Amino acid sequence: MKARTTRALALLATGLVLAGCGRGTDGAAEKPKDVNTTAQATGKLNVWAMGTEGEALDAFAKKFESANPGIEITVTPIGWDVAHDKIISSVAGRSTPDISMIGSTWMGELAKSGAVDPTPGNLIDKAAFFPGAWSTVDVDGTAWGVPWYVETRVLYYRKDLAAKAGVKPPATWEESKTFVKGLKKAGAGQGMQINYTVGSWQELLPLVWQQGGSINGPDGGWTFDTPEMVKALERTKSYFDEGLSTSKVDPASFPASFFKGEVGAFHSGPWMIAGMEKDGGDGFAEKFDVAPYAKGPAGGTSFIGGSDLVVFKDSGARDAAWKFVKWLTEPETQAAWFDTVKALPSVQAAWQRPELTADPRVAVFGEQLKDAKTPPPVPTWEQVAKAIEQQIERVVRGKTTPAEAAKAIQSRAETVGTGL
Amino acid sequence: MTRLRTAIRYAALTAGLAIVAGPFLWTLLGSFKTDAEIRREPPTFLPLRWIADNYTSLLERMDVVTATFNSAVVAGVVVASNLLFCSLVAYALTKLDFGAGRLVFGLVLLQMMVPAIVLLIPQFVTVASLGLADTYAGIVLPGLVTPLGVFLMRQFMGEIPDEIVHAARVDGAGEFRIFFRVVLPLCKPVLATLGLITFMASWNNFIWPAVVAQHEDMYTLPVALANLSTRETAHYGVLLAGVIVVITPVLLLFVLLQRYFVQGVATAGLK
Numbered sequence: 001m002k003a004r005t006t007r008a009l010a011l012l013a014t015g016l017v018l019a020g021c022g023r024g025t026d027g028a029a030e031k032p033k034d035v036n037t038t039a040q041a042t043g044k045l046n047v048w049a050m051g052t053e054g055e056a057l058d059a060f061a062k063k064f065e066s067a068n069p070g071i072e073i074t075v076t077p078i079g080w081d082v083a084h085d086k087i088i089s090s091v092a093g094r095s096t097p098d099i100s101m102i103g104s105t106w107m108g109e110l111a112k113s114g115a116v117d118p119t120p121g122n123l124i125d126k127a128a129f130f131p132g133a134w135s136t137v138d139v140d141g142t143a144w145g146v147p148w149y150v151e152t153r154v155l156y157y158r159k160d161l162a163a164k165a166g167v168k169p170p171a172t173w174e175e176s177k178t179f180v181k182g183l184k185k186a187g188a189g190q191g192m193q194i195n196y197t198v199g200s201w202q203e204l205l206p207l208v209w210q211q212g213g214s215i216n217g218p219d220g221g222w223t224f225d226t227p228e229m230v231k232a233l234e235r236t237k238s239y240f241d242e243g244l245s246t247s248k249v250d251p252a253s254f255p256a257s258f259f260k261g262e263v264g265a266f267h268s269g270p271w272m273i274a275g276m277e278k279d280g281g282d283g284f285a286e287k288f289d290v291a292p293y294a295k296g297p298a299g300g301t302s303f304i305g306g307s308d309l310v311v312f313k314d315s316g317a318r319d320a321a322w323k324f325v326k327w328l329t330e331p332e333t334q335a336a337w338f339d340t341v342k343a344l345p346s347v348q349a350a351w352q353r354p355e356l357t358a359d360p361r362v363a364v365f366g367e368q369l370k371d372a373k374t375p376p377p378v379p380t381w382e383q384v385a386k387a388i389e390q391q392i393e394r395v396v397r398g399k400t401t402p403a404e405a406a407k408a409i410q411s412r413a414e415t416v417g418t419g420l
Numbered sequence: 421m422t423r424l425r426t427a428i429r430y431a432a433l434t435a436g437l438a439i440v441a442g443p444f445l446w447t448l449l450g451s452f453k454t455d456a457e458i459r460r461e462p463p464t465f466l467p468l469r470w471i472a473d474n475y476t477s478l479l480e481r482m483d484v485v486t487a488t489f490n491s492a493v494v495a496g497v498v499v500a501s502n503l504l505f506c507s508l509v510a511y512a513l514t515k516l517d518f519g520a521g522r523l524v525f526g527l528v529l530l531q532m533m534v535p536a537i538v539l540l541i542p543q544f545v546t547v548a549s550l551g552l553a554d555t556y557a558g559i560v561l562p563g564l565v566t567p568l569g570v571f572l573m574r575q576f577m578g579e580i581p582d583e584i585v586h587a588a589r590v591d592g593a594g595e596f597r598i599f600f601r602v603v604l605p606l607c608k609p610v611l612a613t614l615g616l617i618t619f620m621a622s623w624n625n626f627i628w629p630a631v632v633a634q635h636e637d638m639y640t641l642p643v644a645l646a647n648l649s650t651r652e653t654a655h656y657g658v659l660l661a662g663v664i665v666v667i668t669p670v671l672l673l674f675v676l677l678q679r680y681f682v683q684g685v686a687t688a689g690l691k
Binding site for chain 2: 046051054055074075076077078079081082085086088089090092093094095097256278279281
């Protein structure tokens with residue numbers, strides 16, 4: 001409920017900004033300015049970061065300060081619930097911080113607002129990042145920040161139930177069904193937990209991509225009414241129809257239901273490892289494992305999300321700001337960052353470091369990241385995502401057919417447009 | 421017969437109390453449980469083992485003292501200014517004869533009908549261009565006079581007989597003197613109500629201070645508390661401990677002002 005309200009507010013806020021208070025909207029054509037790398041940068045930086053990152057970043061900033069005398073950093077932690085509104089308001093009121101962490105799907109509207117600085121090519125090397133991660137900062141051919149950390153979705157399953165049923169993590173879509181049926185037979189009432197409410201698009205889009213489908217055409221327009229989309233919805237629906245998944249259980253009972261073995265498998269991001277080891281009780285760490293997405297006709301593409309860092313144009317210490325951003329994306333910093341907050345590095349080289357190779361389950365995420373996609377970072381994405389979520393829920397509840405739902409998403413998406 | 425009636429009444433009141441106080445009690449007890457126990461099914465009522473970890477980790481992760489101080493400053497200023505300015509406006513609307521009274525009251529009512537969230541961005545742009553972003557002044561500015569306060573005070577003052585005011589005028593008292601010496605003392609119950617309502621509104625206010633405060637040292641309690649929940653997981657134990665810290669002052673205030681509060685709401689509702 002809260003998430004929903006927040007999102008509604010966010011849309012409202014965006015609308016207002018774009019309608020009245022926005023600045024130059026021709027941002028995409030801008031050329032990035034170089035950062036002076038020879039001179040020592042100085043200045044005061046205010047950095048906004050959300051959640052765990054906001055709490056942990058201060059200690060990292062101290063390290064950077066001691067290596068770079070003359071730069072003073074204040075980290076301001078902000079709550080996820082308010083982050084989007086706060087950033088958009090600060091853009092409208094021209095009272096932005098120097099650097100902010102942002103959700104990767106917000107990049108489109110920020111780039112469009114004209115308030116963020118294009119990424120200086122002489123300081124940041126695009127090739128160092130996972131291509132999927134880099135595409136979250138690239139709007140119309142210009143980069144507007146850097147991917148800070150990434151997350152991708154993989155299959156989580158109960159090792160004990162799988163062993164009892166004699167099934168192995170699936171490699172293909174066909175095996176996937178057999179696998180889930182096995183888990184159900186082994187005692188998991190819900191073989192697979194599938195999210196069909198807020199955020200459900202993150203589980204649906206991989207199914208489209210795994211068939212080689214795409215949600216936007218080469219001209220950038222939306223393409224939701226496709227056979228791949230219909231098939232993806234049908235596949236989701238079939239789990240519910242066959243009793244392998246249910247919409248009758250309160251979603252809030254998860255992940256407790258996974259601890260109890262009522263749920264046999266689900267798709268989610270890396271944060272669940274630490275969360276479940278902590279909340280699952282003694283010995284639960286041994287009871288679950290992760291595996292890459294089962295491959296569809298065209299592959300096993302997953303969703304890639306995460307957070308980006310942006311530097312605002314109104315920053316009084318632009319060079320210092322970019323240097324701090326650059327430092328945060330050094331492989332050593334990224335590996336240490338993973339060690340502290342368990343956020344996966346967006347920089348490929350960081351994955352060779354011991355902090356990341358220690359846990360084989362983390363390596364599964366590293367493999368999956370090589371094949372992971374993001375929806376296009378356009379200003380209207382949150383609105384389109386809402387339409388997808390609504391239709392998924394209707395399909396799952398049997399209120400509409402997959403074909404009609406695909407049409408409905410397409411027509412809503414066309415009304416909303418891309419905002420570019 | 422009357423004894424039976426009394427018994428039924430007490431039973432009903434006890435049930436009501438349990439429904440109202442239950443969640444608070446659960447919050448309080450929950451703040452002493454581990455996260456695993458909070459999530460447990462079937463839930464436990466009393467903690468299996470009392471732990472203070474949630475409070476210590478709250479103190480570690482959040483600057484409770486600064487946030488409480490900020491909340492108190494903001495709430496103090498907002499309450500004081502509402503008590504003064506809302507009653508001044510209400511006095512003008514009810515006891516002074518000027519042409520535009522109805523129009524002014526209409527405008528006040530109109531304001532009550534605009535959802536606050538619609539004003540978020542315009543207000544922030546205004547406050548930021550006044551150079552007040554990230555200041556106490558910026559946080560309190562939009563709440564200094566609330567339409568609800570004006571409405572409440574006007575309803576109550578309308579009940580005070582005009583004759584008293586006329587008599588004071590005949591005796592040669594000026595308007596401010598009448599206001600402070602005659603009318604305001606009669607408004608005590610409604611002032612207590614208004615004070616409590618604005619205190620709670622300010623104390624619980626989240627989105628506005630969250631947008632205006634741009635450094636952690638300007639955060640009020642709800643804003644600081646919101647940082648504790650991350651996008652993926654919520655540590656309920658710490659959150660519950662935080663909730664206890666936030667609601668305790670409000671509860672104390674309510675207990676102290678309860679008599680006036682009940683009276684004020686009853687009378688303000690009469691009209």
